[in-house]
Amino acid sequence: MTALIEPPTTVAADRPAEPPRGGRKAPRTTSLGGIAIQMPFWVLTAALAVIFLYPLVWTAISSVAPLAGTNQTDGWGLGNYITLANYQDGILQYIGNSVFVSLLTVVLTLVISLLGGYAFARFNFRGKNALFLATIAILMVPYATLLIPLYVLLNMVGLSNSLVGVALVLTMFQLPFSTFMMRIAFESIPRELDEAAMVDGCNSWTVLWKVLVPAVKPGLITVGLFAFLAAWNDFMAPLILINDSTKMTLPLAVSNLRGQVQGVVDYGATEAGVVVLALPCILLFLILQRHYVRGFMSGAFKG
Amino acid sequence: MSTTVTPASAPVAATRPGRAPTRRRPRRSGSALTGWLFALPTALFVVLLFLVPLVLVFQMAASDWPLLGGNQGINFPENFPEALDNRFFLDSVIFTLKYTVLATVLLIGLGLGLALLVQESSRWKGFLRTAFLVPSALGLASASLLFYVLYSPIAGPFAELTKSWGFTFLGTPDAALWSTLFLIVWRFAGFYMLLMLVGLQGIPEEVYEAARIDGGSRWQIFRDITVPLLKPTLALTTVMCVTGSLLAFEQFYILTKGGPDNSTITVVQLIYNVAFQGPNNLGVAGALSVIVLAALVIINIVQIRAFSKKAED
Numbered sequence: 001m002t003a004l005i006e007p008p009t010t011v012a013a014d015r016p017a018e019p020p021r022g023g024r025k026a027p028r029t030t031s032l033g034g035i036a037i038q039m040p041f042w043v044l045t046a047a048l049a050v051i052f053l054y055p056l057v058w059t060a061i062s063s064v065a066p067l068a069g070t071n072q073t074d075g076w077g078l079g080n081y082i083t084l085a086n087y088q089d090g091i092l093q094y095i096g097n098s099v100f101v102s103l104l105t106v107v108l109t110l111v112i113s114l115l116g117g118y119a120f121a122r123f124n125f126r127g128k129n130a131l132f133l134a135t136i137a138i139l140m141v142p143y144a145t146l147l148i149p150l151y152v153l154l155n156m157v158g159l160s161n162s163l164v165g166v167a168l169v170l171t172m173f174q175l176p177f178s179t180f181m182m183r184i185a186f187e188s189i190p191r192e193l194d195e196a197a198m199v200d201g202c203n204s205w206t207v208l209w210k211v212l213v214p215a216v217k218p219g220l221i222t223v224g225l226f227a228f229l230a231a232w233n234d235f236m237a238p239l240i241l242i243n244d245s246t247k248m249t250l251p252l253a254v255s256n257l258r259g260q261v262q263g264v265v266d267y268g269a270t271e272a273g274v275v276v277l278a279l280p281c282i283l284l285f286l287i288l289q290r291h292y293v294r295g296f297m298s299g300a301f302k303g
Numbered sequence: 304m305s306t307t308v309t310p311a312s313a314p315v316a317a318t319r320p321g322r323a324p325t326r327r328r329p330r331r332s333g334s335a336l337t338g339w340l341f342a343l344p345t346a347l348f349v350v351l352l353f354l355v356p357l358v359l360v361f362q363m364a365a366s367d368w369p370l371l372g373g374n375q376g377i378n379f380p381e382n383f384p385e386a387l388d389n390r391f392f393l394d395s396v397i398f399t400l401k402y403t404v405l406a407t408v409l410l411i412g413l414g415l416g417l418a419l420l421v422q423e424s425s426r427w428k429g430f431l432r433t434a435f436l437v438p439s440a441l442g443l444a445s446a447s448l449l450f451y452v453l454y455s456p457i458a459g460p461f462a463e464l465t466k467s468w469g470f471t472f473l474g475t476p477d478a479a480l481w482s483t484l485f486l487i488v489w490r491f492a493g494f495y496m497l498l499m500l501v502g503l504q505g506i507p508e509e510v511y512e513a514a515r516i517d518g519g520s521r522w523q524i525f526r527d528i529t530v531p532l533l534k535p536t537l538a539l540t541t542v543m544c545v546t547g548s549l550l551a552f553e554q555f556y557i558l559t560k561g562g563p564d565n566s567t568i569t570v571v572q573l574i575y576n577v578a579f580q581g582p583n584n585l586g587v588a589g590a591l592s593v594i595v596l597a598a599l600v601i602i603n604i605v606q607i608r609a610f611s612k613k614a615e616d
Contacts, residue, residue, distance in 0.1 A: 044420075045420060045421075045427070045428075045431055048417070048420075048431070048434075048435070049430070049431055049434040049435075051489075052434050052435050052437065052438060052489065052492075052493070053434050053437070055438075055449055055450065055453055055489065056437065056438070056449075058453070058460055059449050059452065059453070062452075062458070062460075067458055069457070069458075111344065112344040112345055112348060113345075115341045115342070115343075115344055115345070116341065116342055116344065116345035118341050119338045119339070119340075119341035119342035119345070120342065122338070123334060123335065123337065123338025123339075123341065123342075124334075124335060124338065125335040125336075125338035125339045125342065126335065126339075128338070128342070131342060131345065131346055131349065134349050134353070134354065135345060135349050137353075138349070138353050140599075140600075140603075141353075141357060141596065142550045142571065142592070142595055142596060142599065143550060143552075143571075144550070144552065144571045144574050144575060144592065144595075145357075145360055145574075145592040145593075145595065145596055146353070146356050146357065146360070148360065148363070148574070148578050148585060148588055148589065148592065149355075149356035149357070149359035149360045149363060149589075150352065150356050152359065152363075152585070153355065153356055153359065168348075168352060169352060171348065172348050172349075172352035172353055175345065175348060175349065179345060204334075204337050204341075208341075229440060229442075232442065233441070233442020233443070233444060233445060234442070234444075235442065235443070235444035235553050235557075236552060236553065240575075240579065251442060251444040251445060251448075254445075254448055255444060255448060255557055258448075258451070265455070265457075267452050267455055267457060267458030268458070270448060270451065270452050271452055271458075273448065274445055274448050274449045274452070277441075277442065277444075277445040277448075278440075278441050278445050278449075281440040281441055281442070281445075282437060282440050282441070284440070285436075285437065285439075285440035286433075286437075289433065289436075292436075292440075293497065296497050296498060296501050297501055
């Protein structure tokens with residue numbers, strides 16, 4: 001199994017996360033003739049860019065545009081956002097729920113994968129490889145297959161219908177990627193660094209905290225970004241684990257918002273909901289794009 | 304998404320421990336214990352939230368287990384014939400397989416195409432990469448909701464156009480399938496492009512240069528160099544895409560609700576329906592889950608075998 005999906009290159013996590021852009025230099029064609037030859041390329045790629053960006057731009061614009069059957073019937077304005085704000089318990093409640101679940105997931109994922117990655121990279125203990133394989137195996141089991149028994153189990157321990165329960169489950173689903181990522185991050189740091197600190201009187205805990213955490217910070221940012229995007233956007237876990245409408249997360253609330261009034265869908269409010277859902281993700285993605293790309297370069301996806 | 308990461312772990316796991324003892328000074332006897340303490344949170348999560356539920360799903364599959372009534376004792380193997388007899392079982396399997404084949408062909412093809420298009424570095428290509436990747440930041444649910452409005456015959460930008468053509472995006476089974484496929488391509492093409500770019504970067508420039516000196520045409524270089532050397536990446540992305548597509552749920556749940564005429568029910572949606580919408584039978588849902596799990600393992604083994612055979616040729 002290993003031989004065939006062998007990574008084409010072993011890119012360490014600490015390598016500058018430039019990759020896809022740092023590749024081969026295109027031959028510069030500045031002459032008029034060169035531009036003419038490249039014309040089909042420009043047209044094709046511009047069209048593709050439009051196809052990929054159009055749905056986002058259109059949704060953002062039409063969420064403030066007038067449309068019959070919405071709260072924004074004439075003129076431009078924020079009517080749809082007002083509908084959204086007043087939906088059931090108010091959108092703020094759902095945003096709050098989503099923020100809570102996302103932040104808890106991010107914090108748990110960071111703490112667990114930081115400690116776990118350190119353990120896997122720096123220690124030898126019985127059952128280490130078995131535990132690592134079991135962690136990775138989470139990826140092999142369908143989401144729905146696990147959510148149904150998790151629903152029963154969380155009920156048993158009194159975490160039914162609980163946002164904490166959702167965050168715990170989402171954290172578990174993040175562990176394969178984040179543990180793998182943090183293990184590579186730690187392994188790419190020379191051992192001499194912790195040994196020197198040990199000589200200076202640090203124990204393994206202070207080494208981790210004072211010496212290694214700063215060194216694996218880029219890995220932590222990547223892990224945190226992926227955990228946030230996954231938790232903020234997750235639909236199926238809250239769909240199955242949450243029954244109470246006051247505890248719905250944002251994707252669930254926006255999805256339920258359609259067809260509230262006698263089966264008539266308020267498209268305007270749905271658009272506004274999509275904007276609220278998408279905006280933090282797109283902003284985070286644009287700001288942390290380097291770290292997003294690093295997640296792929298690390299080999300965590302490559303196998 | 305799934306199997307992919309495993310192979311990676313193996314080499315790492317295999318090589319590191321062997322090297323470690325030689326490099327590290329002998330540690331105090333507490334070292335292994337300290338290691339366990341650091342790994343403890345991981346172990347707790349993996350055992351309590353992954354291994355225990357995994358065992359439980361097998362128990363459910365073998366038990367009479369209504370959603371509200373709880374476990375009513377073993378009734379193996381009754382749930383399995385009942386799962387197979389579900390009137391949507393066969394249809395959902397066929398639909399899911401059809402969707403998986405189409406989605407995989409489209410995403411792998413387009414992912415590779417886009418990657419080749421933006422491979423070199425320039426400002427414009429950097430912009431294109433970002434443009435193709437932005438949809439990947441959205442959740443699948445958000446993207447589905449976005450297209451739900453976009454495809455709407457009332458609010459969508461193509462509403463007038465589709466009305467005059469007498470066509471709806473989600474009105475017929477075929478239209479609903481292709482509309483959903485477009486959404487999936489929009490959402491995931493950039494993601495697969497990125498994986499392909501990573502793979503393409505692993506091919507040394509010298510190989511291309513040698514081929515160019517030998518007078519290879521663009522197409523020959525693509526067919527005889529890029530594709531064979533990209534095989535590991537292609538294998539990985541195919542396995543990921545097939546697994547992800549077989550487990551499709553959100554896009555159909557939000558966009559089509561399984562309709563029109565129950566034509567777009569996927570296997571996972573069937574599991575969800577059996578467990579929570581209507582029959583509320585966790586036993587049968589568990590049996591279906593076990594069947595899906597087994598099918599997934601077999602399909603992935605077959606794929607990996609097929610790719611490794613090709614690699615030997």
